[in-house]
Amino acid sequence: MHHGVLFELFLILTAAVIAVPLAHRLRANSIIGFLIGGFCIGPFGFGLINERQEIATVAELGVVFLLFMIGLELSRERLRVIGGRFAVLGLFQIGVSMAVLFAGLAVLGFSVPSAVVIAGALALSSTAIILKQLSDDRQLHTKFGRAALAILLIQDVAVGPFLIMVQAAGDAGTETSPWVSILTGIGAVGILLLIGRYLLPRLFRYIALLKNPELFAIGTLFVVLAASTLTEVAGLSMALGAFIAGVMLAETEFRHQIEADITPFRGVFLSLFFMSVGMSVNADIVFTQFGTIVLWLIALIGTKTALLFVLALMARFEKGSALRVGMSLAAGGEFAFVMLALAAQNGAIAPDLVAVMIPVVALSMALTPTLMTVGQRIEEKLHPKEDDQLGPIEAETDGFQQHVLVIGCGRVGRVLARLLKTRNIPYVVIDSDALQVSRGRAEGLPVYFADGSRPETFRAAHTDEAKIAVVALGNPHATEKAVALLRHYYPHLKIFARAQDITHIGPLSRSGADAAIPEVLETGLRLSDHVLAACDVPQEEIDAEIAKFRRADMLLMNELAPRTQRRKAEAADAKKTDKSGTVPPVS
Structure with a gap:
């Protein structure tokens, strides 16, 4: 590796060591710390790193491991917690949110590919922040907690189709038909699922018999990168292959060991990805478009809150509980950064638009704990259930x-x-x-x-x-x-x-x-x-x-x-x- 890249990695890790603890002191999520740290050392901050290409190549592995871990959590055992009513609520949340956001963007004059990508990116919420807040407040096993968890799990399931959708949106501006990407994606997923069903369990049982922990970790990395390479060769994103690999291994008895082995790699590469996203934030665009960013933020939170409020009422939630669900899931999530980065790479969305969307998503994520707290207080005022109990x-x-x-x-x-x-x-x-x-x-x-x-x-x-x-x-x-x-x-x-x-x-x-x-x-x-x-x-x-x-x-x-x-x-x-x-x- 070139000495310049090593020095850049040193700067990135230094910024992370400083920014993440500061974010925690401010009660913000680590992702916000990575974004701020990346911005500070990037070309639009202090200019310590001006060339992102080599770092971006390494950071792409962070996306691969993030999607692999999401897939690994989607076991049938975990999906069983989704009741029929909550599953329908989650599906409608994604579908209706995307439809309304897409319609609004189309009216504003956005191209179809850009509108599809932005609507999909903003329809999802932050699993990491919401689950941590629910756990801290001991709300995971309440009715509200189960509803939020179910919606987040449905959103995780939607990750695979969304990745294919981003690829299709990129092809819409080329001679390649978007349907080619969709059919290719379905074919690649089918091949990977067959491999996962019949070959992967045997491979890991053989590795387990050798009783070599290092070989087990190497085998896991091999599966992740092999699946990612297969989808990339098929003209799709590496992230889609990693996601499918995680889904395949979620049903094996080795899931917990795999998760333990992969977590250190995932943490390092994922931090590089979010730092890389922070480096891409153009300060000039943020300052000149600050009013636009604030309007986007208000529109995002207001629209998703209203939609989820109505959907939760239809799912027989009380008014206070429905409003709490809407406010808690109104912000954007970490997967939006992945979608925006992939869309920018394949030309589905303009870089200047990405530079506006990233601060919108980041600010909404930073507001998530506050929105959840306010939603809970409103629910308690409207429906003081504890008093009845x-x-x-x-x-x-x-x-x-x-x-x-x-x-x-x-x-x-x-x-x-x-x-x-x-x-x-x-x-x-x-x-x-x-x-x-x-x-x-x-x-x-x-x-x-x-x-x-x-x-x-x-x-x-x-x-x-x-x-x-x-x-x-x-x-x-x-x-x-x-x-x-x-x-x-x-x-x-x-x-x-x-x-x-x-x-x-x-x-x-x-x-x-x-x-x-x-x-x-x-x-x-x-x-x-x-x-x-x-x-x-x-x-x-x-x-x-x-x-x-x-x-x-x-x-x-x-x-x-x-x-x-x-x-x-x-x-x-x-x-x-x-x-x-x-x-x-x-x-």
Whole structure:
């Protein structure tokens, strides 16, 4: 490789190391960081890299691996989560969005190829950003989460046809008929599917028998590049071949190992691709067309929100939920960059138009978390469902005194609930994850669906009469929030919290927890007990070592305890004041 290219790669990686952490600090997605980093070092930024061709060749592999990973996730097991109603909603979302966007672009005077590509690119949403937000908010198993996941999966399935569509749009301006590209694409896909059905499983079983991890990774790379080369020879994009290869391997028993082997390559090459896209952003066009970009952004979000709102209403969603679905999926997605780049390469769309579309998509992606949050708040105002569901909680805890409130019905919460049940200690469990609620209910536990960070939920659970609250959530941020709210509203309450690890004890103590139990420490100590016993260490020595570790942990807890003790004293004084009507003397 030429020394100049090595230096350019060094500059790209340096920019990524700086830009991506900055994006995270601003709570933006990594993709936004890559785009900004690429722009800064590109010809329209500081001009550190003026020739993109050699980098673009390497970056194209990023697209190949991205499409391979998308295909790899489309197993029948994963597609089963799409119910019939949600599948229809996803199909209509893509079809209607494309049709409306295409019609609008045609009215504005865009050529048919350009209108087809732009409509297809903007019809899709960002799987990476939306799924991360749903996971962070513990919404994946709610009705809204399942609907969003189903629509995103349908969009992923549409990737293959969209790639063929981009190729056909490029051929529309040449002597080659677009139908030739479509038929060639269908033929290439058919050949690849036959190979995947009969040859690939045997190939990977043979490689697995050799028990050579390096050969397994090489075999995976071989399949990805071979499929990509086949579609390129057929006159189609390499990305289409990679996507089909992923779909073929998704049904094999080696899917998880393949995913683990390919992820490092995918991450490096994909970062190069998004940096390359950032380099292509023309600052002059962005500044001169800034008003146009803002109008495009408003039109994109407004149009997709309205369309999804109507479609969700037709799918029997309530108004608030339908609006939330529309706002959450209104922005563009990472695949738009792939479509625009491929379309620019084959002449389906002008480079100046791509330079306008890239900032539109990037800005919409940056707004996705905000749109999702606003949509959720609107839904809660229009349909405060939790309030309807608080009645059963209030009835369950009516008359309870000195009971235990358990927030979180994961494995930790369910174990605690079963132990409380055996001792006939009154308790109630709440969780905002519908799947965990179903599991707890199946075990006969009094579990209720409600948001454990809302004062209304605490009041419904008669927390003012409770003796103890246990926060057993898996999300550290959600745990701290729940602890802080409980301490604020109920200063007298004993609060125990599940800590992620020993470093999480401090934040929980500062939030108001009387005790924070690190799950990692307890798991490690129990595991150590078994391992040391298997190593023939006498049990009394094992007990002594484990006790030593526990004492060290208690010392740390004691260092954090004074703040909690002061809060307890203040709460006791407040209680005395309430009873006597006089303020106790200040010592």
